[in-house]
Amino acid sequence: MRWLEVSVEVDAEAAEAVAEVLSRYVERGVAIEAGPDGWHAGPVVVRAYLPDDDERWARRKQIQEGLWHLGQIVRIPEPSFRSVAEEDWTEAWKKRLRVLRVGAHIVIQPSWLDYEHEAGDVVIRLDPGMAFGTGLHPTTQMCLVALEELVRPGMEVVDLGTGSGILAIAAAKLGARDVLAVDSDPQAARVARSNVIGNGVQGTVRIKRGSLSDVAGTYDLLVVNILAKVIVELVEQGLCERMRRGAFFVGAGITSDRTPEVIAAFKSKGLEILDQRQQDDWVTLLAKRP
Amino acid sequence: MKKVKAVVKLQIQAGKANPAPPVGPALAQHGINLMQFCKAYNARTAGQAGNIIPAEITIYQDGSFDFELKSPPTADLLRKAASVEKGSSEPNRDKVGTITREQLRDIAETKMKDLNAIDIEGAMRQIEGTARGMGIQVEA
Numbered sequence: 001m002r003w004l005e006v007s008v009e010v011d012a013e014a015a016e017a018v019a020e021v022l023s024r025y026v027e028r029g030v031a032i033e034a035g036p037d038g039w040h041a042g043p044v045v046v047r048a049y050l051p052d053d054d055e056r057w058a059r060r061k062q063i064q065e066g067l068w069h070l071g072q073i074v075r076i077p078e079p080s081f082r083s084v085a086e087e088d089w090t091e092a093w094k095k096r097l098r099v100l101r102v103g104a105h106i107v108i109q110p111s112w113l114d115y116e117h118e119a120g121d122v123v124i125r126l127d128p129g130m131a132f133g134t135g136l137h138p139t140t141q142m143c144l145v146a147l148e149e150l151v152r153p154g155m156e157v158v159d160l161g162t163g164s165g166i167l168a169i170a171a172a173k174l175g176a177r178d179v180l181a182v183d184s185d186p187q188a189a190r191v192a193r194s195n196v197i198g199n200g201v202q203g204t205v206r207i208k209r210g211s212l213s214d215v216a217g218t219y220d221l222l223v224v225n226i227l228a229k230v231i232v233e234l235v236e237q238g239l240c241e242r243m244r245r246g247a248f249f250v251g252a253g254i255t256s257d258r259t260p261e262v263i264a265a266f267k268s269k270g271l272e273i274l275d276q277r278q279q280d281d282w283v284t285l286l287a288k289r290p
Numbered sequence: 291m292k293k294v295k296a297v298v299k300l301q302i303q304a305g306k307a308n309p310a311p312p313v314g315p316a317l318a319q320h321g322i323n324l325m326q327f328c329k330a331y332n333a334r335t336a337g338q339a340g341n342i343i344p345a346e347i348t349i350y351q352d353g354s355f356d357f358e359l360k361s362p363p364t365a366d367l368l369r370k371a372a373s374v375e376k377g378s379s380e381p382n383r384d385k386v387g388t389i390t391r392e393q394l395r396d397i398a399e400t401k402m403k404d405l406n407a408i409d410i411e412g413a414m415r416q417i418e419g420t421a422r423g424m425g426i427q428v429e430a
Contacts, residue, residue: 013416014423016363016364016365016420017419017420017424020364020365020423020424021377026312028312029300029302031298031301031312033299033316035296036293036297037294047312049311066379070423072381072382073381074423089309089315090309090318090325092324093317093324093353095321096353128354129355130323130330131354132352135352136352164354187330
Protein backbone atom coordinates (compact mmCIF):
# COMPACT_ATOMS: atom_id res chain seq x y z
CA MET A 1 0.00 0.00 0.00
CA ARG A 2 1.08 3.56 -0.65
CA TRP A 3 0.20 6.79 1.09
CA LEU A 4 -0.13 10.30 -0.25
CA GLU A 5 1.71 12.70 2.04
CA VAL A 6 0.43 16.28 2.03
CA SER A 7 2.74 18.83 3.59
CA VAL A 8 2.33 22.54 4.08
CA GLU A 9 5.05 24.81 5.43
CA VAL A 10 3.49 27.64 7.43
CA ASP A 11 4.03 30.03 10.34
CA ALA A 12 3.34 28.47 13.72
CA GLU A 13 0.28 30.69 14.11
CA ALA A 14 -1.38 29.33 11.00
CA ALA A 15 -0.45 25.72 11.78
CA GLU A 16 -3.59 24.92 13.77
CA ALA A 17 -5.86 26.25 11.05
CA VAL A 18 -4.06 24.24 8.37
CA ALA A 19 -4.11 21.15 10.60
CA GLU A 20 -7.84 21.62 10.99
CA VAL A 21 -8.38 21.75 7.21
CA LEU A 22 -6.22 18.68 6.61
CA SER A 23 -7.84 16.72 9.44
CA ARG A 24 -11.18 16.93 7.59
CA TYR A 25 -9.80 14.68 4.87
CA VAL A 26 -7.81 12.19 6.92
CA GLU A 27 -9.08 9.76 9.50
CA ARG A 28 -5.98 9.36 11.55
CA GLY A 29 -4.75 12.78 12.53
CA VAL A 30 -1.95 15.12 11.54
CA ALA A 31 1.66 15.79 12.50
CA ILE A 32 3.19 19.24 12.95
CA GLU A 33 6.96 19.44 12.96
CA ALA A 34 9.25 22.22 14.13
CA GLY A 35 13.05 22.40 13.96
CA PRO A 36 15.53 22.28 16.87
CA ASP A 37 14.51 25.71 18.17
CA GLY A 38 10.88 24.73 18.59
CA TRP A 39 7.70 26.58 17.73
CA HIS A 40 7.79 30.26 16.87
CA ALA A 41 11.40 30.01 15.64
CA GLY A 42 10.64 29.78 11.96
CA PRO A 43 8.16 27.91 9.81
CA VAL A 44 6.66 24.58 10.83
CA VAL A 45 5.53 21.75 8.57
CA VAL A 46 2.02 20.31 8.85
CA ARG A 47 1.70 16.79 7.42
CA ALA A 48 -1.20 14.45 6.84
CA TYR A 49 -1.49 11.11 5.06
CA LEU A 50 -4.24 9.79 2.79
CA PRO A 51 -4.51 6.45 1.07
CA ASP A 52 -2.80 6.78 -2.33
CA ASP A 53 -5.51 4.96 -4.31
CA ASP A 54 -7.90 5.66 -7.20
CA GLU A 55 -9.43 8.53 -5.25
CA ARG A 56 -6.13 10.38 -5.00
CA TRP A 57 -6.87 13.10 -7.55
CA ALA A 58 -10.25 13.84 -6.05
CA ARG A 59 -8.74 14.01 -2.57
CA ARG A 60 -5.89 16.24 -3.74
CA LYS A 61 -8.38 18.60 -5.29
CA GLN A 62 -10.50 18.76 -2.11
CA ILE A 63 -7.45 19.57 -0.01
CA GLN A 64 -6.20 22.19 -2.45
CA GLU A 65 -9.63 23.82 -2.44
CA GLY A 66 -9.89 23.70 1.35
CA LEU A 67 -6.49 25.34 1.69
CA TRP A 68 -7.28 27.86 -1.03
CA HIS A 69 -10.32 29.04 0.92
CA LEU A 70 -8.30 29.27 4.11
CA GLY A 71 -5.72 31.15 2.05
CA GLN A 72 -8.28 33.91 1.51
CA ILE A 73 -7.93 34.69 5.22
CA VAL A 74 -4.32 33.82 6.09
CA ARG A 75 -1.41 33.41 3.71
CA ILE A 76 -0.94 29.69 2.96
CA PRO A 77 1.67 28.44 0.51
CA GLU A 78 0.84 25.68 -1.98
CA PRO A 79 0.76 22.24 -0.39
CA SER A 80 3.25 19.64 -1.61
CA PHE A 81 2.20 16.08 -2.34
CA ARG A 82 4.43 13.04 -2.30
CA SER A 83 3.73 9.33 -2.56
CA VAL A 84 5.16 7.33 0.35
CA ALA A 85 5.50 3.55 0.39
CA GLU A 86 4.15 1.81 3.44
CA GLU A 87 7.02 0.18 5.26
CA ASP A 88 7.57 -1.30 8.65
CA TRP A 89 8.01 2.02 10.41
CA THR A 90 8.51 0.27 13.73
CA GLU A 91 11.76 -1.17 12.37
CA ALA A 92 13.04 1.94 10.59
CA TRP A 93 14.71 3.48 13.64
CA LYS A 94 16.84 0.38 14.13
CA LYS A 95 18.65 0.89 10.83
CA ARG A 96 20.68 3.79 12.15
CA LEU A 97 22.10 2.00 15.12
CA ARG A 98 25.36 0.08 15.21
CA VAL A 99 27.32 -1.78 17.84
CA LEU A 100 29.35 0.98 19.45
CA ARG A 101 32.76 0.69 21.06
CA VAL A 102 33.63 3.25 23.76
CA GLY A 103 36.94 3.49 25.60
CA ALA A 104 39.18 0.42 25.61
CA HIS A 105 36.68 -2.34 26.39
CA ILE A 106 33.13 -1.03 26.62
CA VAL A 107 30.73 -2.15 23.90
CA ILE A 108 27.16 -0.89 23.58
CA GLN A 109 25.07 -3.42 21.76
CA PRO A 110 21.50 -2.81 20.50
CA SER A 111 19.44 -5.86 21.49
CA TRP A 112 18.68 -7.01 17.94
CA LEU A 113 22.25 -6.86 16.58
CA ASP A 114 24.74 -9.70 16.77
CA TYR A 115 28.30 -9.00 17.51
CA GLU A 116 31.52 -11.00 17.87
CA HIS A 117 32.74 -10.65 21.41
CA GLU A 118 36.40 -10.11 22.06
CA ALA A 119 38.24 -11.11 25.21
CA GLY A 120 37.87 -8.50 27.93
CA ASP A 121 34.82 -6.78 26.38
CA VAL A 122 32.39 -5.15 28.78
CA VAL A 123 29.11 -5.44 26.90
CA ILE A 124 26.13 -3.23 27.70
CA ARG A 125 22.89 -4.19 25.98
CA LEU A 126 20.82 -1.11 25.44
CA ASP A 127 18.17 0.21 23.06
CA PRO A 128 17.61 3.96 22.82
CA GLY A 129 14.26 5.02 24.11
CA MET A 130 12.48 7.37 26.45
CA ALA A 131 15.36 8.12 28.77
CA PHE A 132 18.63 9.97 28.40
CA GLY A 133 21.77 7.95 27.92
CA THR A 134 21.93 6.00 24.68
CA GLY A 135 25.71 5.96 24.51
CA LEU A 136 25.70 8.18 21.42
CA HIS A 137 26.17 11.50 23.20
CA PRO A 138 29.67 12.83 23.99
CA THR A 139 28.87 13.33 27.70
CA THR A 140 27.77 9.72 28.12
CA GLN A 141 30.82 8.48 26.24
CA MET A 142 33.22 10.56 28.34
CA CYS A 143 31.58 9.24 31.52
CA LEU A 144 31.94 5.66 30.30
CA VAL A 145 35.64 6.22 29.63
CA ALA A 146 36.08 7.79 33.09
CA LEU A 147 34.30 4.85 34.73
CA GLU A 148 36.50 2.41 32.86
CA GLU A 149 39.56 4.16 34.29
CA LEU A 150 38.31 4.68 37.83
CA VAL A 151 36.04 1.79 38.84
CA ARG A 152 37.87 -0.91 40.79
CA PRO A 153 36.39 -4.23 41.92
CA GLY A 154 34.43 -3.91 45.14
CA MET A 155 33.71 -0.19 44.86
CA GLU A 156 30.42 1.34 45.97
CA VAL A 157 29.07 3.77 43.39
CA VAL A 158 26.26 6.34 43.09
CA ASP A 159 24.87 7.39 39.69
CA LEU A 160 22.70 10.49 40.12
CA GLY A 161 20.41 11.26 37.19
CA THR A 162 20.78 7.75 35.84
CA GLY A 163 18.40 8.14 32.86
CA SER A 164 18.55 4.91 30.89
CA GLY A 165 20.82 3.45 33.59
CA ILE A 166 23.73 3.12 31.15
CA LEU A 167 26.41 4.43 33.54
CA ALA A 168 25.15 2.38 36.50
CA ILE A 169 25.16 -0.75 34.35
CA ALA A 170 28.69 0.05 33.15
CA ALA A 171 29.89 0.54 36.75
CA ALA A 172 28.39 -2.81 37.76
CA LYS A 173 29.95 -4.60 34.80
CA LEU A 174 33.32 -2.98 35.52
CA GLY A 175 33.32 -4.60 38.94
CA ALA A 176 31.51 -2.30 41.38
CA ARG A 177 30.06 -4.23 44.32
CA ASP A 178 27.06 -1.98 44.78
CA VAL A 179 25.59 0.75 42.57
CA LEU A 180 22.82 3.09 43.63
CA ALA A 181 21.15 4.64 40.55
CA VAL A 182 18.82 7.55 41.24
CA ASP A 183 16.53 9.55 38.96
CA SER A 184 13.75 11.98 39.79
CA ASP A 185 11.82 11.09 36.62
CA PRO A 186 9.52 8.06 37.09
CA GLN A 187 9.77 7.22 33.38
CA ALA A 188 13.58 7.11 33.56
CA ALA A 189 13.42 4.94 36.67
CA ARG A 190 11.20 2.43 34.83
CA VAL A 191 13.43 2.39 31.73
CA ALA A 192 16.56 2.04 33.90
CA ARG A 193 15.03 -0.86 35.83
CA SER A 194 14.23 -2.72 32.64
CA ASN A 195 17.74 -2.08 31.23
CA VAL A 196 19.34 -3.25 34.48
CA ILE A 197 17.42 -6.52 34.28
CA GLY A 198 18.21 -6.83 30.56
CA ASN A 199 21.88 -6.67 31.47
CA GLY A 200 21.57 -9.10 34.36
CA VAL A 201 23.01 -6.68 36.94
CA GLN A 202 19.92 -6.39 39.14
CA GLY A 203 21.92 -8.00 41.96
CA THR A 204 24.32 -5.05 41.97
CA VAL A 205 22.35 -2.03 40.77
CA ARG A 206 19.55 -0.60 42.89
CA ILE A 207 17.25 1.85 41.09
CA LYS A 208 15.62 4.55 43.15
CA ARG A 209 13.21 7.25 42.01
CA GLY A 210 14.23 10.28 44.01
CA SER A 211 16.96 12.81 44.58
CA LEU A 212 20.03 13.50 46.70
CA SER A 213 18.06 13.09 49.94
CA ASP A 214 17.52 9.43 48.98
CA VAL A 215 21.27 8.81 48.92
CA ALA A 216 22.34 7.69 52.39
CA GLY A 217 25.83 6.69 53.48
CA THR A 218 29.18 7.21 51.78
CA TYR A 219 30.61 5.90 48.54
CA ASP A 220 33.82 5.35 46.56
CA LEU A 221 32.66 6.99 43.36
CA LEU A 222 29.94 9.43 42.32
CA VAL A 223 28.95 9.97 38.73
CA VAL A 224 26.63 12.85 37.91
CA ASN A 225 25.90 13.44 34.22
CA ILE A 226 23.24 16.14 34.32
CA LEU A 227 24.00 19.85 33.93
CA ALA A 228 26.49 22.32 35.44
CA LYS A 229 23.76 24.15 37.34
CA VAL A 230 22.39 20.94 38.86
CA ILE A 231 25.85 19.67 39.82
CA VAL A 232 26.63 22.96 41.58
CA GLU A 233 23.30 22.79 43.46
CA LEU A 234 23.89 19.18 44.49
CA VAL A 235 27.38 20.05 45.74
CA GLU A 236 25.91 22.92 47.79
CA GLN A 237 23.30 20.53 49.19
CA GLY A 238 26.01 18.23 50.52
CA LEU A 239 26.70 15.76 47.72
CA CYS A 240 30.45 15.72 48.45
CA GLU A 241 29.77 14.61 52.04
CA ARG A 242 28.70 11.28 50.48
CA MET A 243 32.29 10.76 49.31
CA ARG A 244 34.70 8.61 51.33
CA ARG A 245 38.29 9.67 51.66
CA GLY A 246 39.97 8.93 48.31
CA ALA A 247 36.61 8.76 46.53
CA PHE A 248 36.15 10.00 42.94
CA PHE A 249 33.61 12.38 41.45
CA VAL A 250 32.84 12.28 37.72
CA GLY A 251 30.83 15.39 36.80
CA ALA A 252 29.45 15.73 33.27
CA GLY A 253 26.85 17.41 31.12
CA ILE A 254 28.80 20.62 31.66
CA THR A 255 29.10 23.09 28.78
CA SER A 256 32.52 24.69 28.51
CA ASP A 257 31.29 28.17 29.56
CA ARG A 258 29.91 26.81 32.86
CA THR A 259 33.00 24.75 33.76
CA PRO A 260 34.60 27.36 36.09
CA GLU A 261 31.48 27.34 38.31
CA VAL A 262 31.65 23.58 38.77
CA ILE A 263 35.40 23.67 39.44
CA ALA A 264 34.84 26.40 42.05
CA ALA A 265 32.09 24.35 43.70
CA PHE A 266 34.33 21.27 43.84
CA LYS A 267 37.25 23.25 45.28
CA SER A 268 35.03 24.87 47.91
CA LYS A 269 34.42 21.35 49.26
CA GLY A 270 38.13 20.51 49.26
CA LEU A 271 38.07 18.27 46.19
CA GLU A 272 41.14 18.02 44.03
CA ILE A 273 40.58 18.32 40.24
CA LEU A 274 42.29 15.36 38.53
CA ASP A 275 41.37 16.05 34.94
CA GLN A 276 39.23 18.19 32.67
CA ARG A 277 38.23 16.62 29.36
CA GLN A 278 36.34 18.10 26.48
CA GLN A 279 34.53 16.78 23.44
CA ASP A 280 32.63 19.25 21.25
CA ASP A 281 31.32 21.80 23.73
CA TRP A 282 30.94 19.28 26.56
CA VAL A 283 33.27 19.09 29.53
CA THR A 284 33.72 16.21 31.95
CA LEU A 285 35.50 16.80 35.25
CA LEU A 286 37.27 14.12 37.27
CA ALA A 287 37.80 15.08 40.90
CA LYS A 288 38.96 13.32 44.05
CA ARG A 289 38.45 13.78 47.75
CA PRO A 290 41.94 13.71 49.29
CA MET B 291 21.55 19.36 28.30
CA LYS B 292 20.98 17.19 25.23
CA LYS B 293 20.68 18.92 21.89
CA VAL B 294 17.21 18.93 20.40
CA LYS B 295 16.93 17.64 16.84
CA ALA B 296 13.24 18.30 16.19
CA VAL B 297 9.92 18.77 17.89
CA VAL B 298 6.91 16.93 16.47
CA LYS B 299 3.34 17.48 17.58
CA LEU B 300 0.94 14.66 16.74
CA GLN B 301 -2.77 15.43 16.84
CA ILE B 302 -4.20 11.95 17.21
CA GLN B 303 -7.01 10.09 18.92
CA ALA B 304 -6.42 9.29 22.58
CA GLY B 305 -5.45 5.65 23.16
CA LYS B 306 -5.06 4.89 19.45
CA ALA B 307 -1.44 5.61 18.53
CA ASN B 308 -0.06 2.92 16.23
CA PRO B 309 2.70 2.70 13.62
CA ALA B 310 0.40 3.65 10.71
CA PRO B 311 0.41 7.26 9.42
CA PRO B 312 0.77 9.88 10.69
CA VAL B 313 2.69 8.43 13.67
CA GLY B 314 4.89 5.97 11.73
CA PRO B 315 6.31 8.18 8.99
CA ALA B 316 6.44 11.31 11.18
CA LEU B 317 8.57 9.65 13.85
CA ALA B 318 10.46 6.96 11.91
CA GLN B 319 12.32 9.57 9.86
CA HIS B 320 13.87 10.81 13.12
CA GLY B 321 15.03 7.35 14.10
CA ILE B 322 13.20 7.01 17.39
CA ASN B 323 11.75 3.96 19.05
CA LEU B 324 8.23 4.10 17.69
CA MET B 325 6.59 1.31 19.64
CA GLN B 326 7.81 2.71 22.90
CA PHE B 327 6.13 6.01 22.08
CA CYS B 328 2.86 4.33 21.00
CA LYS B 329 2.64 2.24 24.17
CA ALA B 330 3.41 5.16 26.45
CA TYR B 331 0.98 7.50 24.66
CA ASN B 332 -1.84 4.95 24.72
CA ALA B 333 -1.26 4.23 28.40
CA ARG B 334 -1.29 7.93 29.31
CA THR B 335 -4.40 8.77 27.28
CA ALA B 336 -6.36 5.58 27.99
CA GLY B 337 -9.05 7.36 29.98
CA GLN B 338 -9.78 9.99 27.32
CA ALA B 339 -11.07 7.91 24.39
CA GLY B 340 -12.94 9.90 21.75
CA ASN B 341 -10.86 13.04 22.18
CA ILE B 342 -7.92 14.23 20.17
CA ILE B 343 -5.07 14.58 22.62
CA PRO B 344 -1.98 16.11 21.02
CA ALA B 345 1.42 14.79 22.04
CA GLU B 346 4.47 16.99 21.68
CA ILE B 347 7.52 14.83 21.17
CA THR B 348 10.99 16.29 21.65
CA ILE B 349 13.60 14.30 19.77
CA TYR B 350 17.22 14.62 20.85
CA GLN B 351 20.31 14.17 18.73
CA ASP B 352 21.31 10.99 20.53
CA GLY B 353 18.10 9.23 19.48
CA SER B 354 16.35 9.53 22.82
CA PHE B 355 13.07 11.39 23.13
CA ASP B 356 10.39 12.45 25.55
CA PHE B 357 6.87 13.69 25.14
CA GLU B 358 4.22 15.80 26.82
CA LEU B 359 0.49 15.71 26.37
CA LYS B 360 -1.07 19.01 25.30
CA SER B 361 -4.49 20.56 25.48
CA PRO B 362 -6.91 19.56 22.66
CA PRO B 363 -6.46 21.38 19.32
CA THR B 364 -8.02 24.83 19.18
CA ALA B 365 -10.19 23.72 16.25
CA ASP B 366 -11.64 20.90 18.36
CA LEU B 367 -12.51 23.27 21.19
CA LEU B 368 -14.03 25.75 18.72
CA ARG B 369 -16.15 23.06 17.09
CA LYS B 370 -17.44 21.97 20.47
CA ALA B 371 -18.15 25.53 21.59
CA ALA B 372 -20.04 26.35 18.38
CA SER B 373 -21.75 22.93 18.34
CA VAL B 374 -20.71 22.24 14.77
CA GLU B 375 -19.49 18.97 13.25
CA LYS B 376 -16.79 20.54 11.12
CA GLY B 377 -15.42 23.85 9.98
CA SER B 378 -16.60 25.67 6.88
CA SER B 379 -15.04 24.67 3.59
CA GLU B 380 -15.32 28.30 2.46
CA PRO B 381 -14.68 30.21 5.67
CA ASN B 382 -14.51 33.63 4.01
CA ARG B 383 -18.05 33.30 2.63
CA ASP B 384 -19.87 30.55 4.43
CA LYS B 385 -20.13 30.92 8.21
CA VAL B 386 -21.04 27.69 10.01
CA GLY B 387 -21.39 28.86 13.58
CA THR B 388 -20.95 31.49 16.23
CA ILE B 389 -19.36 31.59 19.68
CA THR B 390 -19.54 34.25 22.36
CA ARG B 391 -16.59 36.33 23.57
CA GLU B 392 -16.98 34.47 26.86
CA GLN B 393 -16.45 31.14 25.08
CA LEU B 394 -13.49 32.59 23.21
CA ARG B 395 -11.94 33.63 26.51
CA ASP B 396 -12.56 30.13 27.99
CA ILE B 397 -10.79 28.49 25.06
CA ALA B 398 -7.93 30.98 25.30
CA GLU B 399 -7.54 30.12 28.98
CA THR B 400 -7.49 26.38 28.22
CA LYS B 401 -4.91 26.86 25.48
CA MET B 402 -2.88 29.62 27.13
CA LYS B 403 -0.01 27.44 28.30
CA ASP B 404 0.43 25.86 24.87
CA LEU B 405 0.21 29.02 22.79
CA ASN B 406 3.27 31.03 23.86
CA ALA B 407 1.01 34.10 23.87
CA ILE B 408 2.16 36.97 26.07
CA ASP B 409 -1.22 37.56 27.65
CA ILE B 410 -4.80 36.38 27.45
CA GLU B 411 -5.63 39.07 24.88
CA GLY B 412 -2.88 37.74 22.61
CA ALA B 413 -4.14 34.17 23.05
CA MET B 414 -7.69 35.29 22.24
CA ARG B 415 -6.49 36.96 19.03
CA GLN B 416 -4.75 33.76 17.93
CA ILE B 417 -7.84 31.70 18.62
CA GLU B 418 -10.07 34.16 16.88
CA GLY B 419 -7.79 33.77 13.85
CA THR B 420 -8.26 30.00 13.90
CA ALA B 421 -12.04 30.50 14.29
CA ARG B 422 -12.16 32.78 11.24
CA GLY B 423 -10.29 30.15 9.26
CA MET B 424 -13.03 27.67 10.15
CA GLY B 425 -15.94 29.98 9.37
CA ILE B 426 -16.83 30.38 13.03
CA GLN B 427 -17.74 33.93 14.03
CA VAL B 428 -17.15 35.53 17.38
CA GLU B 429 -19.99 37.69 18.70
CA ALA B 430 -18.93 41.31 18.92
